[in-house]
Structures are given as structure tokens and as C-alpha cells.
Amino acid sequence: MKGKLIKRLEKLLGEENITTRPEDLLCYSFDATREEFIPDVVVFPSTPEEVVKIMELAWEEEVPVIPRGAGSGFTGGSLPVKGGMVVSTEKMNRILEIDERNLTALVEPGVVTGELQQTVEALGLFYPPDPASLTFSTLGGNVAENAGGPRAVKYGVTRDYVLGIEAVLPGGEKITTGRKVVKDVVGYDLTRLLVGSEGTLAFFTRILWRLLPYPPATGTLLALFSSREQAGEAVAAIIHSRVLPTAIEFVDRGALDAVKKYAGVEMGNQAQALLLIEVDGEEELVPRLLEKVAEVCQQTGGTTRVAKDQAEAQELWLARRAISPAIAQIAPTKINEDIVVPRSELPRALARIEALEEKYGLPIICFGHAGDGNIHVNIMTDKKDPEKWAKAQKAVREVFAITLELGGTLSGEHGVGITKAPYLSMELSPRVMELLKGIKRAFDPKNLLNPGKMGLD
Numbered sequence: 001m002k003g004k005l006i007k008r009l010e011k012l013l014g015e016e017n018i019t020t021r022p023e024d025l026l027c028y029s030f031d032a033t034r035e036e037f038i039p040d041v042v043v044f045p046s047t048p049e050e051v052v053k054i055m056e057l058a059w060e061e062e063v064p065v066i067p068r069g070a071g072s073g074f075t076g077g078s079l080p081v082k083g084g085m086v087v088s089t090e091k092m093n094r095i096l097e098i099d100e101r102n103l104t105a106l107v108e109p110g111v112v113t114g115e116l117q118q119t120v121e122a123l124g125l126f127y128p129p130d131p132a133s134l135t136f137s138t139l140g141g142n143v144a145e146n147a148g149g150p151r152a153v154k155y156g157v158t159r160d161y162v163l164g165i166e167a168v169l170p171g172g173e174k175i176t177t178g179r180k181v182v183k184d185v186v187g188y189d190l191t192r193l194l195v196g197s198e199g200t201l202a203f204f205t206r207i208l209w210r211l212l213p214y215p216p217a218t219g220t221l222l223a224l225f226s227s228r229e230q231a232g233e234a235v236a237a238i239i240h241s242r243v244l245p246t247a248i249e250f251v252d253r254g255a256l257d258a259v260k261k262y263a264g265v266e267m268g269n270q271a272q273a274l275l276l277i278e279v280d281g282e283e284e285l286v287p288r289l290l291e292k293v294a295e296v297c298q299q300t301g302g303t304t305r306v307a308k309d310q311a312e313a314q315e316l317w318l319a320r321r322a323i324s325p326a327i328a329q330i331a332p333t334k335i336n337e338d339i340v341v342p343r344s345e346l347p348r349a350l351a352r353i354e355a356l357e358e359k360y361g362l363p364i365i366c367f368g369h370a371g372d373g374n375i376h377v378n379i380m381t382d383k384k385d386p387e388k389w390a391k392a393q394k395a396v397r398e399v400f401a402i403t404l405e406l407g408g409t410l411s412g413e414h415g416v417g418i419t420k421a422p423y424l425s426m427e428l429s430p431r432v433m434e435l436l437k438g439i440k441r442a443f444d445p446k447n448l449l450n451p452g453k454m455g456l457d
């Protein structure tokens, strides 16, 4: 069967666009979770029509199809857990149109996030979502995971910029949702349903984006604190003070040490935690916003410093983006959760998570998009050490329990994939799960598109 499938794929797409070489299959077998599942074949379509052919063939042969962008996901979304075809979007990487009159962009799914950002910025336009992975993650992957980033505090997440999607359904039918309009209330909002669908409902072949004018000026401020909790209190106070920064990023001592070692950047002197805050707006407004934010941070016990110029601001943001790979060097295994709590609950969440370090005897490093209440909780462990691994599993469950108790959610941006599926019932009721499974069946009755994900099987 496998041989026949490969032959048919070769005929449809040309030999150069498929591979079964073991060394290639290995490259498409993992993502940022470091879990590993070897696909049967990897396919590289260049056009929506080729995706249609692939989906038709998969339907006939009943073979799983796994859409894949850059493979930078943190929950195993692009992994072929049931074998089948990994369909990479790396040859679908063109920006097709930037419409400066309507402030929209039309792109193929394999375009790298940062490339769209830079291209529109050169025209004075702004694509705000900025996951820390923006130099390598793809827009298709961002849509499938509804990626967030530091700027979500003021500008929202990927979903807030998707106007429409062209997608191929299991079976090979192509549909289009949304259009180049600002308002659209005709029928259920399928565009918003597809965003965050983790490759389980449809294969995106084109994405239509909403753009904004580029903000005239920005300013960056560092606030240093003597505890994680105090930094959390400052975040809650900033939000309460009615100032809306572009970004409020939290970094704890463990992350500061890691980034110093990895990237050679000292961000926080002796501080136990810091906030990296950005504001934007008209030139004359920015200093006033910085002043107000500094005042609130000082009132909650912080010391503050404004970045003297763009170069310093950029260095700080680069260091912020290096945290995730920096932490990965600390222990053999990093369990990276991305919980969200109401922002007023941040101080309690951070204090209770800190207490788990001692309880389980494992380092727990926290950083992330505190302005959204979204904290990356990194439990440092070793998968090969059964005792440490068992402790880490217990710690994860307790982190989730604390989060839900405080009115939060298990994931703010990384999605469910395979790693969070075992915990879904902590948050979603059986009836809600049934509704989600019903939606999956309506799109994919044979369960061929990215099976084994999101607890839907």
C-alpha cells in the first residue's frame, strides 16, 4: 500500500516534491517538544491545486495528512503520531499581495512571520502579532495555533488579524472563508473557527490579513523587582491604572541567569524578577506613557530604567527572544507550559508556582507575556530519570490546578496538540468536548487530517 501511495504521489507532484529518504523523514519527525514520530513520506506542494490533489489521494487511500510549517510548535501539533504524510508548506512561501488602499495582505501559508512584518513595515504598515519564534515560524503555523506574542497586550493575537482563509478540506474540496472587508456577519464565523484549529479541520493554502498603520514612536522601559510576586503586583497595577502598554514581559531570576550565560546579556543585575515594558503612540505621547508606567512600577517597589535609544531597546528584546533556547540548556528536559490567569491574579499565581519548586525539588523558571496574564512555566527535569520525571508530571498537574482555581486556562498560545490532551478534562466539560468532536466530524468524517491531536479521537 505504501509503495502504491508513493508511486501515485510521484505521478501527481513529481519525484522532486516527495521524499522517503530516512535522513529526510527524521528531519520532519520532531518539533520543539522533542517528541519524535517518523512519517511515511514528506510532501512539498507549491500550489493550492497540489494540496487539493494530495487531499484527494489521502481520502481515497485513507492515509493521515499532517500539515507542517516550521515545526516550531510546543505541543506536538505537526507530528505524525499515526504515521502518514507530512505535508510541508515550505514551497508555499510567497507574499501574493499587499493592498495599501484596504490595508490587507494576502499570503501563502509557508511565509515566515518576520518576513511579512518586515515587508509591510517598509511600507509604513504594521502586522502586530510577534511570537518570539517570528524569525522562523510560519504564518500558517501561527494561524493554526492562534499564536500570540508580547504585543498582544495592546494589539491582540493572530486571530485578530485574520480576515479570511482559503483552505482545502479532507477529501480535496477547496473553500474560502471571509473576504477583504472589515465587517462580515454572514453565517457562522468559520474564519475564527479555523484559527487555532491546530491543523485538524482544514489545510490552509492562503491567508488574508488585516494590517494597521505603523505606530509613529515606541519606548522601552525595564523595571526590576526583589520578588516574582512583586513584579506580578506591578503588572496588575499597570493594567488597573488604565495605561495600555504595547507589551509587558515578565522574566524571573532563573531566566535572567540563563540568558546571561547563553547570549551574554545582563538584563537584570541582582533583581529576582523584571518587567520589560514597551509603549507606543504619537511621538509626544510616548515619554508621558513611560513616565506613568515607571511611576506605577516604583509604587509597587520596583526600580526603573528607560532604554536610552533604539539600539538598547533592540538588544533587550533580542535577549527576551533568546530566553526559550537559553533555558533549554539548563536541564536535559524542559516542560514548557503556557498558562494564563486573570491579570489581577498574577501575584498569587506566581507565588503559588514558586512554592512548587521546593515541594517537588525541581527548578521552575517563569517568564512570558505577563501583560496578558500569560506565563511560560518551565519545569526543568530529566525524562530519562524516572523519579525526576514522575515529580515533574505531578508538578504540571498542580500548576494546571492552581491556574484553573484562579480562573485561568491551560494554554494561552501553544495549543493542545498531544502534550496537553491528557489534561483537557480538567478545563472542558464532557458536553463541550462532545461539541468539539462533532465539529471535527463535520469537517473530517474519516479522521484523516492530523489525527491523534487535541483529544478529539
Ligand SMILES: Cc1cc2nc3c(=O)[nH]c(=O)nc-3n(C[C@H](O)[C@H](O)[C@H](O)COP(=O)(O)OP(=O)(O)OC[C@H]3O[C@@H](n4cnc5c(N)ncnc54)[C@H](O)[C@@H]3O)c2cc1C
Residues within 6 Å of the ligand: 031, 032, 066, 067, 068, 069, 070, 071, 072, 073, 074, 076, 077, 078, 089, 109, 130, 131, 132, 133, 136, 137, 138, 139, 140, 141, 142, 143, 144, 145, 146, 147, 148, 149, 150, 198, 199, 200, 202, 203, 204, 205, 324, 325, 413, 414, 450
Ligand atoms: C523559541 C520559540 C519561541 C516561541 N515563542 C512563541 C510565542 O511567543 N508565541 C507563540 O504563540 N508561540 C511561540 N512558539 C511556538 C511556535 O513557534 C508557534 O506555535 C508557531 O505558531 C508554530 O508555527 P510553525 O510554522 O512552526 O508551525 P508547526 O509547528 O509546523 O505547526 C503547528 C501547527 O500548525 C499546523 N499547521 C501548520 N501549517 C498549516 C497549514 N497550512 N494549514 C493547517 N494547519 C497548519 C500543524 O499541523 C500544527 O498543528 C515558540 C516556539 C519556539 C521554538
